[in-house]
Amino acid sequence: MTEHGSRPAQRRIALLNQKGGVGKTTTTVNLAAAAAERGRSVLLVDLDPQAHATLHLGVDPDSTDQSIYDLILDPETDAASIVRPIKANLALIPSQTDLAAAEQELAAAPDRQHRLRRALDRAAAPYDIVMIDCPPSLGLLTVGALAAVHEVLIPMQAHFLALQGVGKLLETVRLMTVSVNPALRVAGVVLCMHDATTSLAQEVVADLDAYFEKARDQNVPWRDARVFRPAIRRNIKLAECPSFGQTIFDYAPAAAGAADYRALAGAIFGPAPAAAPPEVRVVAQAVATEPAR
Template sequence: MHGPASAGRTVAFMNQKGGVGKTTTTVNLGAALAEAERRVCLIDLDPQAHLTLHLGIDAGDGPTTYDLLTDPDCTAARCLITARPHLSVIPSEVDLAAAETDLAGIPDRQRILRHKLEQIVDAFDFILIDCPPSLGLLTLNALAAAGEVMVPMQAHFLALQGVGKLLETVGLVCASVNPSLRVTGILLCMHEGQTTLAREVVADIEAFFDDAADRELPWGGCRVLKPPIRRNVKLAEAPSFGQTIFDYAQWCAGANDYRKLAEALLEVWDTPTQSVEAKPLETVTMREG
């Protein structure tokens, strides 16, 4: 895995349902990219600060994403903490829960993160944003700042309805805030591919995105990413030690899955692509199987 990726590719990891592997994926995919010597910045945009805790970071009195969003004088560079070689973090804290109220009435408040990240975007190959499990102002800031969205999810039938709502939100953001935003990948987490249920749900998801492939939709190029992340107890244990899966159990199934996922994504991300002029996009709602 050699050769630089496009500077500052910004990816939002989003799912309004909690407990689906969103933070685990942001941390461990970021760590896998850093292991491949890519410059990675992780942004914890969740007031629960699970990404910050996962990496064993204590922000102390230092600036966090709350300060970044609410203090006009706070820069992204001031918030950065070096967590591992090639891996930096902008941490979160519980005060972030008040940001939506504190920013009420602020002009263009949905683009604050986007403007702040412009200061550091060229310093990183990848900026990965861990969104909160909601569709409020914090997530809107992430979507305004990102170029693409990836959706970690479990292969459950009820997840299909949730993805439909998420795509609706992305469509609205494309129409009003960030016309170039695209949903590029669905990542199956805690996956049990041997079950009939999981296979049926994956088939439904793939059929939905295959149908959208040739349409001018924000998710027209979306695909189910390979490999899926298998259910693995080591992935569940690592956060309690403040470690990535590569710190905690570098050769377990979970580490191997995230390492292979990073390799697969880098093959795509390292390939130069022609820029395409953004076009008006239609929006549809995903229907359950």
Template structure:
């Protein structure tokens, strides 16, 4: 349970490459942290809104979203949907967010709007998980400015390392200019296929290049993981005994174990 006076850890899940398991990780890591008794807020900062629908919310019926919050048109407390599952609230997103880049041009201190909103509710939660869009956009910069750490899902495929240097460069830039506290939470490997040598090579390659911050838990390719979002459920509720559910529980334990 949440102890008074503690502020929640804010983790941005980011990779400018699409299809690397970012939203899958945002949904299932959050759900497994909540299952472990942590109070969690998920903030969907992707205009596609897949994290929102992955928790069973209708993107078209939501009145207030992260878009209104970022543009300071509504209070963050008004937009949060509470108890989507036990211990887990969500700040939803929909396609309106696609226009935020342009709408933010005139906004003063636009990199800090999300950070300011989060500060109002931060002590309610142990974890605040931000699902970033698959681009290094103003939305991603907003998330990184608000976050304590960035968790990077990397797909076990040949070009895995390609975007990583660019992403780390962006993290360092945000750290230098906007958020001196920002750190790399770590890299988590997704879509691992034990039947291919390639998956193994990718893991070894990234380990050689990164030296540190790599989670031991590796998320496998798993049919049940792929099916779960279409049922609007995280994997631990959709198929609690699947390897996908077990993997995300292990990842949640590792994330909790990273506490100082």
């Protein structure tokens, strides 16, 4: 068991950038679906009151009786009843749009930073990977996410001012490691809506690569971070699929966006399709070591 009470192998990742509209939700949904396609069991947590990831996966946020907020606010909530199966290996904890009261209640809770972590300890045990789609702010919900995960993945667009925003985000992560979650690490940056042909984009990527390289021997939570390749190209199919409530793999499996997110899943979750679950491996070993008849 880890300090988070989950299996050591479970990866918990917050997808975070306080800048709006950079590709967080698109990346959370399609990277989660790509990992699920590779045989990992994935729980996607929609932590954004905009409920875009919930909509993207075809769930109407107004029709959900219970959401991530019930799980955070009430430790008695039955976690299993909130998790929605979406497709093979992929499940969702939905968000809800009417949250003013819930957020106020959370703000008054003395242990508010730890509520999400405890909620995930109750709800997420069966999954290999937990991915949290964060709102575009560094507020209460985001701090809760940073207390609940091991890794931060930063979706961003390679615009010049984006680097400033990433600096602020890295500093927030560093402060979290000092105060609340010493194990927190920045896994890296995912380049979204990327146009590799512009010199500005090339310069921003070179600056980011150099920044992370320089941190290798420093005691900072981004010392192992990298700019993941491939970048996600701008692809209209990725912009279309949310309105159909589908991932790119259901909506346009041959599109560039599907190829990019598949390859990115390989870079982030490992090259080979996931091994069989332990119980299957044990059976396979037993069969393999049985004398031939």
